[in-house]
Amino acid sequence: MNAIIGQPVSRVDGPAKVTGHATYAAEFSLPDLAYAAMVLATIPRGHVRSIDRAAAEAAPGVLAVMTHEDAPRLPYKQIAQRPQVDAQSGEQLHVLQDDQVRFNGEPVAVVVAETLEQAVHAAELVRVEYARSPAVTIFDAKQGRPPGEGNAKAGRVPELGRGDVEGAMAEAPVRVEARYVHPREHHNAIEPHVTIAHWEGESLTLYDKTQWVDNDRKEIAHVFGMEEERIRVVSPFVGGAFGSALRTWPHVTLAVMAAKRVGRPVRLELTRRQLYMAVGFRPHSEQHLRLGADKDGRLVALEHDVVQQVGRYEEYAETALSPTSHLYQCDNLRARYRLVEMDTNSPCPMRAPGVVTGVLGLEMAMDELAVDLGMDPLELRLRNYAEQDQQKGLPWSSKELRACYETAAERFGWARRKPEPRSMREGGTLIGYGMATAIYHSDRSGGSASVALTGNGMAVVRSASSDMGPGTYTSMTQVAAETLGLPVDHVRFELGDTNLPYAPVHGGSITMASLGNAVVAACQAVQTKLAGLAQAAQQGPFAGLAENAVVARDGGLGRADGSGPVVPYAELLRQHNLGWVEAEGSAQPGEETKKYSSAAFGAIFVEVRVDEALGTVRVPRMVGAYDVGRVINPKTARSQCIGGMVGGLGMALEERAEWDARFGKVMNANLAEYLVPVNADVAELEAIFVPNDDRNFNPLGVKGLAEVAICGVAPAIANAVWHATGRRIRELPITPERLLG
Amino acid sequence: MHPFTYAPVADAAGAAARALAGAQFIAGGTDMLQLLQENLVQPQELADLNGLGLAGITEEQDGALRLGALTRLQKAADDPLLRERCAVAAEALAASASPMVRHMATLGGNLLQRTRCLYFRDVSTPCNKRQPGSGCSALEGENRHNAILGGSEHCIAVQPSDLPVALVALDAEVLIQGAGGAERWVPVEGFHRLPGDTPEIETVMQPGDIILAIRIPAHATRWRSHYVKARDRASFAWALCSAAVALRLDEEGRVAELRVAAGGVATKPWRLMRVEQELLGHRLDRDRVRLAAVWASEGAVTRPGNAYKAPLLQHTVERAILELGGLA
Known part of the structure; x- marks a missing residue:
């Protein structure tokens, strides 16, 4: 049987969704x-x-x-x-x-x-x-205070760093310093x-x-x-x-x-x-960066302060310092995270929470450093390539970021970029090329699944997971189908019900790395159980055989020595008068976090067209190359990546809560005035996956790819706007008033 | 949302009677449904005009174009006659909203679309247009969408539609049937009112009035015309600024007739007569157009959020004229 993992299987729930048969929460009729x-x-x-x-x-x-x-x-x-x-x-x-x-x-x-x-x-x-x-309704970065103990324990630390930043900064021949503002988003x-x-x-x-x-x-x-x-x-x-x-x-x-x-x-x-x-939102943030480099572009000092808004009745914080801590090699680093209490509802995670913010500042500042050095922005990244996670002092479980840079740059035609700003145009339109790095830490969590093999040849796989859009139904079906040796249409995956085996949160890009391995374990458990039944039986093809003499193969059981036929699961169940056989399996994070640091990586290249007179920016094409470990389904994975690009486009050019401090309220609270990209904003998007298979991180070899896909997009666009216009817009979104102002 | 009854009407007289009894009209409903959902209007009854006919674009004997009030925006945008003779109107329609909205929304309704001012649309905040005397929150608030021209200390809300801007450039008129059945023509330029100290009164429409049609006069159908719209995203966004230009050049290439109007920047579709004066009688060249366009923002009153609209208006007007004159 051909491999099912890695095939571009169309969404198994697609027909139900487009025909209105998929029942969403509001639609249950009681x-x-x-x-x-x-x-x-x-x-x-x-x-x-x-x-x-x-x-x-x-x-x-x-x-x-x-x-x-x-x-x-x-x-x-x-x-x-x-x-x-x-x-x-x-x-x-x-x-x-x-x-x-x-x-x-x-x-x-x-x-x-x-x-x-x-x-x-x-x-x-x-x-x-x-x-x-x-009421406190005005964001004042000076009022920032460190996150409390609860958040620090949960990894949202107030400070991190290494080396001697002040000393190294003072001696650095090239320094850049900048402040970036990113508004509240919904x-x-x-x-x-x-x-x-x-x-x-x-x-x-x-x-x-x-x-x-x-x-x-x-x-x-x-x-x-x-x-x-x-x-x-x-x-x-x-x-x-x-x-x-x-x-x-x-x-x-x-x-x-x-x-x-x-x-x-x-x-x-x-x-x-x-x-x-x-409900929550992505908090308003302001960040301040200082970068010091030697004349060859090697970072010698890096200082990054992030200040975000938070509500006053509870404390939600993000891992905004995480990318700075390990994206580049730099011996002297200090990063601080502060919260400004305001009378607002509580913020909450929004795609790549914190990380997309940290990457925004870091990758815009790197672009400014490249300009000051007179160095190609891509070359600057390569000079500072982190061969290991310097903050944790651990090797990466895998890292193919170099391949991402090379692949995407080649595909995009980065070599055609003229370094000078305002140097590329078509008619009256200014053209800019920009790039940025993307990173999102890979996590795992424990979870379980059950598999029932039924007499009609089907497998029903269950776990209390969710599919908010990435294609959990489809990708888990593929993992089960491949493990069981059944065609995709013989496997049904069920999720979204607390009656099903426990699943971890469907967020943070962890679902496949966590639950995928539990599905594999459950599939293997049911195969073992069925083999045990067949061996223990009085009669049948495997009756009386030793435990390891029977193996699962090609949608059924066969002898380990290869002799005799493979008996399909359904036939075995019939032979043994069973309607079905069911087993549960689970997977937990192992020792890998002690041995490795894990992250998904990407490199994103964009072209912008700027109409200077009207102050408008359009993005005719984006190319991203991603190292997300093994790709279970390139079709749904691509959808995630281009969705991330579109989200990043919105972040760069359109999204902004218009907050009125007098009322402490978002005034453009509707989709006619809070803008997200529409089809006309989106032209050519290309997502490329560089080959990788991260078995150091988990047995399936996946790293997760929801969050990384939005990281890096907005800074790449902002950097391209600089290249097109010579204007460094440090506050998002880049709307006409900022380009005309 | 206030409870209301729904009544389809078969003729204009019946519609007028219902309106006088407290009904509000619904046609395409693309704005009315939002007004209802946000509790911005509380009609006792919705009188549905869709049964009145009134759709279609026809050429009158003298060459004028008559656009039925219930013509859907998309139908009008696709109309070969309108595209050929009144490009600015077809372009403004094609740049309006999204295809889905354009297939529902009507020309008459588009003239009457309410402002998108953030404070008008949120019932929890003061707004003189929604609640006279409560104050204008936009003056010192989030006003990047608001007007720099035609405002008052009581209101700086923008009339958000694209079509009427083009219609002002085309010297068009609106045919209104009054409650008593009498018909009257009103120039589009005079259809919307400045807010002054009564921002709740937005047009010259009287109770029971119904828009039957829009008429683009024959002379304007022989002009060349063009619409340019600046917006935050490539489609489905209100104009931050727009410019509609219609002109006729004489045999020597001099501007013989010209009308210029702007949208997105003013409390009503804004005619730019000073820009017209600067160009009338002259050949179009880049310098003259640029200098003329500088007059577009004459009299603008800007605030921190909308100050960008002054240069944007100049640039948009300049762009529209240059493109129309083949100089872009």
Whole structure:
């Protein structure tokens, strides 16, 4: 049988999605379903003075209006070991538990009605009076403070470094110093966040948009002081998330409370505008870099300070220093991470959290250094190539970044770049070439899967994972099909249900490196189990054979010595009168993190066209080459990479929350004014995977590729804009006012 | 969203009666649905005009083009007659919104599209247009989208549509049927009102009025014309600034007739008469066009967020004229 891993298999769930048969969280139809709508605070800080709910309660169809005055007091028990996706200190928002307003957009009431329209209308009739308190709504980098102990323990350290930065910087013949600003961004997945809560007695079922059903269950169990076993979370399809569905947001708690109150299943769906307040976002950041190099371009000192905004009721922090710590060889390094508390909802992970920010500053500063050195930007990267992770003092489990640079540069035609800015044009249009490096650390986590071989020749593989878009359904099907020796269409992968074996978070690019190996283990376990049954049987082709005399091969079992036929699984099951045989397998991170540092790498090259008179930048082509370890499915992997390029394009040129400090609020909270790229913005995108197979990191040899694909794109574009125009725009996005200003 | 009833109407008189009784009209619905969802309007009834006919583009006896109010933007953008004789209108339509929106939205509705000012669209903030007397949040707020021309201390909201900018350049008129059934013609240039101290009044439309058609006069169909739109992304974005130019050159190549209008920068489609004056009677050359375009931002009142619109307006006007004159 041909290898299935590495084949460009089309999405196995594609037909269901395009024909509308895929059921998303909002679409589960339950008898007696009622609808909830939230009332959100309109002040940035203070307290609720009074709530007039009479009109809402009298409105047609209204079943309940709940505020802090009558909401049940919830235990909000602490989770002993907070999951990495949560804020690591402080208290998550305790929704409707007191009269305090902590940010503009905090829920102050929820209305439940027979229909969505009735609920929305009644919510608009709730009159709330507030007493305002002074609020911190202006980002002031000088107010930055180190992250707390909880975050430091979770790897979001306040400082890291090595060597003598000041001494080396003072002696460096070439120095650059710059400050970069990156605004608050929002995930804006197509599917809004939505929860259906359904109580049956003391048992609760949640149909939720989530990237992690197991954690959703755990969080709600802790909020309500329930046993996890009494909660089931179902989430078979997710319409994009980019990190916004990693943790469990307050509206889930509201839906659960509301369903309890009215004694019916309740659906609570956020509006597009509410998504800017009721879930997280990528925090505003400002960063300051100083680079010192010798005349040959070797980095001798590197200083990187990152300051990000954070909410005040809990502390969410990111690994923004991680890329600087190990992307380049540099003996003297100091990086600091600070947080500015503001009265806002809490930020949260958004594709490549922290790392995309750190890479942005570092890769723009490297470009500025290359200019000062009179050196090609690619050559500068090669001169500072890190042969090992200098911060950890460990070798890379694998690193093919050099091949990425070479492949992408060649494919892009980097050699045609004239070094001088403003030196390339076509008619009145300025042309710029820019490049940047991408990196994202590779992680693994423990998880399990089960495999059932059935009498009709199918294999059903299950794990409580998620598929927010990368193609988990498809890639896991391929891994199982190859391991079992079955065709892809004989394998079905099921996910998104807490009744299935435990899966780790579907985020941080860890799903395949973590769960993929559990799927392999489960497939092998079921083969072993079936072989054991066949050997132990009184009759049949393998009856009485020794344990290692029977092996799985070509979709069935055969003798290890190769003699005799291979008996398909289904035939064996029939011979032994079994409907199915099932086994579970799991995989855990091993000793690899003690021996190696692991990361996915990429090199991204872009061309921009700048219309200087109108201040517009367009990107006719991007070429990225990636070392992501082994590629399970080049088709879905390519989709991830070009999706990352498009996300990076948005970050560079379009995305920005327009924050009004007077209200402490994002004003462009809709898709007509918060812009993300449209098809017309996107021209040629090419993603190339350089060959690699990282068995040092995990048995499957994969490294993960969701996050790395967005890293490096925005700085490459900003660097190309400099090359086109001679203008260094250090604040994103690069919109017309910045080029005309 | 306020509860409302829905009533399809069969004729203009019936529509007018419903409007006088508190109904608001819906045609393509591309803006109305947003207004309803954001609770910006609270009609008791939505009167659906789609049954009125009023679609299609026809040539009148004198050569004028008549555009039915219910013609969809995409139909108009694709119309061979409009493309050939009034390029600026077809280009402005093609640059509007997205294909999906253009297939729904109507020409009449496009003239009446409400502003995209961030504060008008968010009911939790003060806005004089939405709630007279509550204050203008945009003056000192996030105003990169707002107007540098035609504003007042009460409002600097931009009329966001592309088409009316082109129609001003084409000297077009709007045919309005009043509540009593009488028809009247209003120049597009005079259709929208400056905010002054009544920003809630946006057009000359009276209760019960219905737009029946737009008319581009015969002389304008013989002009050459062009539309340039600057925006944050390549498609599906409001104009940060746009310029519509229509002109006729005489036999010696001198500008005999010229109308220039700008969008995205003003509280209404903004005619740039000073730019016109600078060029009338002259041959187009790069220097003259550039110097004329400098007058485009005359009288502009800028704020930190929208100051870029002054140079952008000059550049956009210059670009449109140069491209039209084959000088770009």
